[in-house]
Amino acid sequence: MVAVMSKLSCLSASCTECIGIQSSYSSGKGRNHDGHIRYGFSLVKGKALHPMEDYHVAKFVQIDEHELGLFAIYDGHLGNGVPSFLQKHLLDNILKEDEFWVDPGRAIAKAYEKTDEAILSNSSNLGRGGSTAVTAVLINGQRLWVANVGDSRAVLSQTGQALQMTTDHEPNTERGSIERKGGFVSNMPGDVARVNGQLAVSRAFGDKSLKSHLRSDPDIQDRHVDGSYDLLVLASDGLWKVMDNQEAVDIARRVKDPQKAAKQLTAEALKRDSKDDISCVVVRFRR
Template sequence: MLHGVRFLRSAAAALARLAHAILGSAGGWALLLRFMPLCPGPTSVATTTATAVPAPSWHHQQQPGRAAPSSKKQVHPAALAVDEIKPAGCGKDQQLTTPAALVLPALNSKQEQQQQGEKTAKAARGRPPRLTIPPPVACAPGVDPFGAAADRETDVATELEVQGEGFCLASRRGVRHAMEDGYGVIAHHITQGGSQLAFYGVYDGHGGRAAVDFVADKLGKNVVAALAAASTAAGRQAESGLPSPPPTGEEEDESETEQVVAAIRAAYLTTDSEFLSQGVRGGACAATALVKDGDLYVANVGDCRAVLGSRGGVATALTSDHTAAREDERRRIESSGGYVSCGSGGVWRVQDCLAVSRAFGDASMKPWVTCEPEVSRRRLTPDCQFLVVASDGLWNKVSCQEAVSAAAAAAAAPSSSAAVGPCKELVALARTRGSRDDITVMVVDLQRFLQL
């Protein structure tokens, strides 16, 4: 009898250990879930409120072969979710039926997971599939592949030769996208007072053609208008009848000079103001010559230059370049609140931007880059042969004396193209010396004004 009881106890203990082992494995829980009754309910499951389940502590799990710290039955965490969450419509006493299919994914071992991760990493590091890049589409001539016309200024010739009344001109575009040089001429004009005058100008734009086109069209007209206004004002003053001693010849000449100089300055500032009122970007440098009653008035802003060629091939610069490298220009800019710095290549610039310190336009650079011109006067004599007016594309490579010598030699050469020969010679000379800028050269015959 005693042996029978011991056998039954041993068998019960073995069954208990087997049951504990089955419940402690994932397969056992899957088997348990297969036989757990589930409550039938509607196809759509409503959201239910579940009782909060405390997070299990994995630091105090019972280790195999050790006694449980408490007499309470331990429950696997997975069983809590099944007991506490029930579909809507399931009563307390209703049985839960097993779903049609409940498949739990097999748990991979640590080694299998590591191998799978290595395969994924290798795939991520793998070479991407081959890319097929189509060949570039051929563009029509004159069309920029980036969507812009190769020459937006189609109405501006890359090379220009002009033979006018008492002057010749040659112009050639540089390596820039568009030609930004221009010129303006009023060859013969008679004022109301009977004075004869002529106006010549060469302009060098930057930031587009807007400024150079505007100045070429307006500046000469504004100079003539300012001279007419000054003459009218002087006539009204003379008619006022105010007693004054008659001026001497020298005083009258000085008064005439001041009047013309003031008119030229007013014309420059008026042209600049009119351009700025349009709200257009860009700017332009200028060098102009006004011949009036035997006097030569030369004005400039920026680095366009006018050089006098006298008898014997003597060169005289009648203008001074307005650049940020000039000490007096630096002082003027700094006194008005701006600054001048020396950048790459040793080029001095205003506000780290413009190399010229005076120009038309450039609204963002006002008041440091002014349009106030420097004006000089010279009485024409038989020694005055011609005047060379050009943009900096020439003067950056050719000196004043070289320009006068080359122009005189070209004018004296017997050829069919002698009319524009001096200008073409100077353009070619600058090109052979590596000028990449736009080049515009005008040569004015001064002898014809002595014969009028």
């Protein structure tokens, strides 16, 4: 496995374009080898007093004759240890699975499980918090595999029509699973449904104290990226709380430069008074 990963090389211009430095604001852009697929990202810290808890990945890499686009949003809570760990390891763990080239879906599911196990076993260093995740792997510009845990979301645009590629894992929609595991869903405190009155998502990485009542297995979808698809938007719920899927696609399609599109999406979310950390990756396919 080490031999395989040693052949992986990044196609982006600089490391800061691959994985942005987590600060109050960051943005960047890049493209694949022939320039037909471009991406941009924008991250803005919310109004909470804690440090930035949204992390991302956006880059193209080469493994032997294969070009892979790797994109992700990780929205942490109760600390940035878990999303930071995911940024460093989750996508690499997917590519390390022996089955990746023959059964990407199974490889993604296994890597999510193994990564969560690693987080839980290292909770003394990573802290008591957790994170959502949405990942997208684009294989040779043709096959897109999207997976998610939690409420960070991926939305495709097909001839301008927004298509949600992920499932929002909310406590009310997965109440049965939570209760079968001995947990409960409560709207107290506040008016948001929470697992055991604490966590507002029903699936997450980490969260060791709640893990017996939570799931961390991802929902997975794949698509053949033909000429009808023009862009992909990945974002944390700091965007989706104030904007629906079609609005995000409409805004992104109006701006050819994907970095400017991502920045416009985060700016619009701020304008709509989103108080959460906001992170966004826009991938534009050549039509």
